[in-house]
Amino acid sequence: MGRWKEACIQLKMVVITAALGVAATAAPAWGSLGGDAASVQADQVHMRASRQTTVAEGYTVHEMHTPGGTVVKEFVSPDGKVFGVAWQGPWPPDMRQVLGSYFDQYVQAAQSRAGGRIRRGPVMIEQPGLVVHTGGHMRAFGGTAYIPEMLPSGVRAESIQ
Amino acid sequence: MTDFTKLFIAGLGLACAFSAGCGGGGSSSSKTNTVVKSGQNVAPITVSAGPSGNYANGAFTSVTVCVPGSVTCQTISGVLVDTGSTGLRILSSALTIKLTQQETDTGNPVVECLPFLGSFTWGPVQTADVQIAGEKASAVSIQVLSDTDFKAPTKCTGFGVPSADTLDTLGANGILGVGFFAQDCGVDCLLASTNPGLYYECPTSGCVLTGESLAKQVQNPVALFASDNNGVVIELPASSAPAATLSGSLVFGIGTQSNNALGGAAVYTVDGNGFFSVSYKGAAYKKSFIDSGSNAYFFLDSSITGLPDCTTDTGFYCPSSPQTLSAINLGLNKTSGTVNFTVANAETLFAKPGDSVFGQLGGPSTFPGSGSTQDFFDWGLPFFYGRNVFTAIEGKSTPGGTGPYWAF
Numbered sequence: 391m392g393r394w395k396e397a398c399i400q401l402k403m404v405v406i407t408a409a410l411g412v413a414a415t416a417a418p419a420w421g422s423l424g425g426d427a428a429s430v431q432a433d434q435v436h437m438r439a440s441r442q443t444t445v446a447e448g449y450t451v452h453e454m455h456t457p458g459g460t461v462v463k464e465f466v467s468p469d470g471k472v473f474g475v476a477w478q479g480p481w482p483p484d485m486r487q488v489l490g491s492y493f494d495q496y497v498q499a500a501q502s503r504a505g506g507r508i509r510r511g512p513v514m515i516e517q518p519g520l521v522v523h524t525g526g527h528m529r530a531f532g533g534t535a536y537i538p539e540m541l542p543s544g545v546r547a548e549s550i551q
Numbered sequence: 552m553t554d555f556t557k558l559f560i561a562g563l564g565l566a567c568a569f570s571a572g573c574g575g576g577g578s579s580s581s582k583t584n585t586v587v588k589s590g591q592n593v594a595p596i597t598v599s600a601g602p603s604g605n606y607a608n609g610a611f612t613s614v615t616v617c618v619p620g621s622v623t624c625q626t627i628s629g630v631l632v633d634t635g636s637t638g639l640r641i642l643s644s645a646l647t648i649k650l651t652q653q654e655t656d657t658g659n660p661v662v663e664c665l666p667f668l669g670s671f672t673w674g675p676v677q678t679a680d681v682q683i684a685g686e687k688a689s690a691v692s693i694q695v696l697s698d699t700d701f702k703a704p705t706k707c708t709g710f711g712v713p714s715a716d717t718l719d720t721l722g723a724n725g726i727l728g729v730g731f732f733a734q735d736c737g738v739d740c741l742l743a744s745t746n747p748g749l750y751y752e753c754p755t756s757g758c759v760l761t762g763e764s765l766a767k768q769v770q771n772p773v774a775l776f777a778s779d780n781n782g783v784v785i786e787l788p789a790s791s792a793p794a795a796t797l798s799g800s801l802v803f804g805i806g807t808q809s810n811n812a813l814g815g816a817a818v819y820t821v822d823g824n825g826f827f828s829v830s831y832k833g834a835a836y837k838k839s840f841i842d843s844g845s846n847a848y849f850f851l852d853s854s855i856t857g858l859p860d861c862t863t864d865t866g867f868y869c870p871s872s873p874q875t876l877s878a879i880n881l882g883l884n885k886t887s888g889t890v891n892f893t894v895a896n897a898e899t900l901f902a903k904p905g906d907s908v909f910g911q912l913g914g915p916s917t918f919p920g921s922g923s924t925q926d927f928f929d930w931g932l933p934f935f936y937g938r939n940v941f942t943a944i945e946g947k948s949t950p951g952g953t954g955p956y957w958a959f
Contacts, residue, residue, distance in 0.1 A: 394932075456747070457744060457745045458745050458746070458747035458748075459739060459745075459747075460741050460747065476925075479747075480737075480747065481666060481739065481748065481749070482666050482710055482711075484706060484709045484710075484748070485709055485710055485711035486709040486711065487709070489711065493711060496711050497711055497712075497713075500669065500711060500712045501713045505648075506605055506901075507605055507606075507607045507721040507864065507901055508603070508605055508606050508607060508609070508846070509607075509669070509713060509846065509847075509864075509866050509867070509914070509918065510609075510669065510844055510845055510846045511666055511668065511669070511845040511847060511849040511866070511914060511929055511931060512575070512668055512845075512849050512916040512927075512929060513669045513712070513848065514866060514915060514916070518710075523917070523925075524668055524669075525668070525838065525841055525916060525927055525929070526668070526824075526838065526840075526926060526927075527635045527636070527668075527730075527825060528635065528636045528637060528667075528728075528730065528732065528735065529732060529736075529737060529824065529825065530824035530825055530826065530838075531666070531668075532838065533796055534925065534927050535940075541685035549757060551924055551925050
């Protein structure tokens with residue numbers, strides 16, 4: 391996405407900031423990718439994060455800042471479903487929370503070793519129903535995950551970042 | 552990225568490639584590097600299949616650990632040299648001596664969960680005197696990797712990647728993290744309330760997050776050496792065709808001895824996250840880095856490079872014939888230099904089981920779609936072949952300035 395387009399979205403954005411001091415244990419155990427908009431709040435509580443909401447063309451972004459400095463963005467379609475998540479920060483977020491019901495698929499995919507050789511580098515998982523990419527190194531991790539089938543029409547995968 | 556930005560970066564890249572006005576650097580692909588073979592600050596390293604026998608592009612060395620203040624020591628071979636992480640981590644299964652367990656003030660053992668990109672390591676934090684070549688550091692916090700000594704908490708398994716605490720899953724007897732940082736976590740782990748899931752105290756009732764001071768965190772042992780403690784140089788000869796092994800050196804210190812001077816190496820400084828910029832085909836990828844622990848050139852994807860993914864060895868590139876490519880590194884200090892590199896078909900490279908050195912191994916790294924700001928180059932171990940690469944530790948003074956930086 392171009393810098394100018396981002397700037398336009400900034401102008402249009404609606405900001406709701408809520409800092410929650412609620413204990414993490416109060417969160418329901420269900421997470422957010424593929425979930426409904428309510429799961430965003432569950433994630434916020436679980437991660438003890440502050441949140442701001444940005445309205446873009448074709449989707450809404452809920453951006454959460456965890457106390458550990460990691461930023462998690464959850465992308466919600468007009469019909470209220472989380473179709474993608476992106477994170478960036480010194481350490482990865484709690485993927486069980488962020489990926490929700492897709493966590494097990496991620497774990498299985500991350501465990502499968504392609505070919506006979508050890509591969510050490512960025513993780514790229516591209517399966518029917520789940521795409522996960524991670525990158526970076528110690529103290530600077532980033533990643534995205536989305537469900538290709540749930541991308542709202544007109545929204546491109548690279549918007550999830 | 553806008554077209555204007557792309558044009559600007561392309562122009563900058565060209566200007567830098569053909570002039571010295573960008574702070575030096577330049578192409579180093581045609582140079583032949585010299586590998587220092589001896590010195591009290593020189594540890595031999597070998598690129599080999601490693602102790603598990605199936606590593607590709609893994610640089611291994613030996614590390615001696617001792618019970619603190621004693622002569623009870625053990626030398627561990629097959630330890631992966633990793634400039635992309637910080638800290639010494641040894642498989643519990645490779646240790647025959649009992650090191651000193653670190654405890655909290657209340658007497659609970661401290662255990663760590665450290666996420667890497669594709670795996671995490673889990674196991675107790677212990678204290679050891681560490682000796683590598685002629686260099687020594689006393690009472691160093693290290694991690695002993697074990698799935699069984701303590702049960703990994705759900706927050707640790709919640710990173711979603713598998714553990715790498717056995718020879719089979721790690722592919723090495725340990726990891727020697729000699730990257731930019733002096734400790735692995737840094738200030739994020741000082742308080743239990745901000746600890747992102749790395750340090751735990753583990754009473755018998757189970758592991759809970761704890762705050763861990765910088766001094767107690769797992770340390771870059773190099774930073775604790777009495778001398779030659781401002782960084783490392785990895786020196787490996789050039790290698791293009793697949794080979795069984797490749798011998799080189801891990802040299803401690805930058806400009807501290809006659810054998811570790813920067814010489815003509817150009818210094819590339821990095822941003823606060825340890826990244827510099829790599830420009831490829833006119834676009835700048837600002838989250839790029841150099842990492843001896845990555846085992847290929849990982850960069851972009853087929854839509855940008857035109858290199859097809861492998862069908863069997865997924866995660867690597869499989870062009871029908873070797874492709875010579877060019878990219879421009881750009882430090883935060885405006886140093887720039889061109890890197891010419893070749894990517895061959897990974898499945899062809901892997902054809903001979905005895906080979907483990909692959910100077911032309913590449914793979915995709917990028918985020919979905921082209922033009923994501925998350926896209927990056929990860930210059931893995933093949934980048935080090937034929938090029939002496941200096942990694943300066945944060946806050947440490949060197950003749951090339953204060954770390955962190957890379958120089959080559």
